[in-house]
């Protein structure tokens with residue numbers, strides 16, 4: 131009976147479909163837009179190393195735990211957590227994993243959609259050949275003009291959220307699977323080709339050194355918090371997205387191999403994106419710490435100088451938009467799945483979640499123009515929302531998930547559900563989840579936030 135256990139939302143066709151969907155969720159703006167720009171802001175190699183360490187120590191173990199929870203209960207994260215906390219007599223606050231997650235998802239979707247809108251706008255700019263022969267300076271100006279225009283930003287934000295809603299409303303099998311199957315591999319091939327280009331630029335050696343040379347003096351407590359937060363963000367962890375996808379995972383698939391595959395693919399895409407972007411930064415005399423505009427000021431220069439660049443550039447931004455699309459879907463899924471369990475239709479649930487995220491997203495739109503001078507704590511409204519979600523809510527969610535699976539679920543149930551073939555892998559995971567991941571998260575938190 132256990133073999134065909136499935137929830138009300140459907141089941142992925144196979145383990146590979148789960149890997150594709152989870153990779154589709156993990157690979158997104160986080161890899162291509164955010165990873166390079168925060169690496170630039172945090173000084174390069176030392177930050178990259180911290181990020182890789184966080185993926186290993188916290189990301190992969192927590193990801194296995196999230197998938198496990200989802201698959202065990204086969205419900206939305208909110209109901210998964212309330213069922214399982216009751217089943218294992220865990221303290222009530224573990225239920226907050228689900229609620230905190232849905233809230234974080236709503237916050238993240240609101241700004242994610244705005245940034246994804248930029249990629250749509252750039253698709254248009256590429257088609258019309260705006261960047262042919264452009265220098266870094268010209269690309270910077272074009273980007274600045276886009277940010278200064280709240281009407282365009284709103285339009286692209288609106289288009290993106292509608293696209294997201296359409297796929298979510300169609301449900302797990304029909305909507306989510308088909309989109310990612312073909313397009314993810316294409317994006318990766320495109321990045322590798324672009325890396326071929328960046329290797330020919332004069333800044334390649336500098337770019338490479340920037341990414342991979344370790345200089346401990348560049349590491350601050352703050353940048354370690356950012357590295358930890360990003361390791362959760364990039365793997366879609368800490369808010370239930372991967373838990374929701376785990377709920378649709380076939381029963382017999384092994385957790386370890388599946389999750390490690392997703393982790394490796396995600397990391398490869400991020401590092402490749404870095405190897406494309408930083409050589410261009412140094413070749414063009416741009417600033418690595420340019421912030422959220424980094425990708426939009428560098429890649430168009432590459433396309434502008436390549437034969438057929440307008441065409442390649444158009445295809446590239448379409449693929450990035452699609453990567454963002456398959457991620458955005460997973461950000462909204464926990465809240466939508468919960469509303470469906472409450473009796474809403476998928477369509478209504480989608481409209482409410484996406485509509486609310488759209489409205490909140492307007493504050494991010496305005497953070498880049500009308501409200502750019504309105505700063506508090508970490509900066510603009512967008513900066514604060516980004517910091518709060520990635521660097522506080524996701525690690526907190528991840529910490530609670532690790533503690534719940536590591537300390538409150540019965541070991542036998544965990545071992546059975548995990549279905550990890552190698553005993554050594556299982557044991558390492560267990561120790562990581564119980565001791566290493568929680569302590570790492572706590573330590574980084576306490577150090578960084580105080």
Ligand code: TRP
Nearest residue numbers: 156158159160363364366371457
């Ligand atoms: N991981 C995606 C990216 O890197 C974004 C994302 C999707 C996400 N689902 C998530 C981030 C859930 C946090 C939580 O672009």
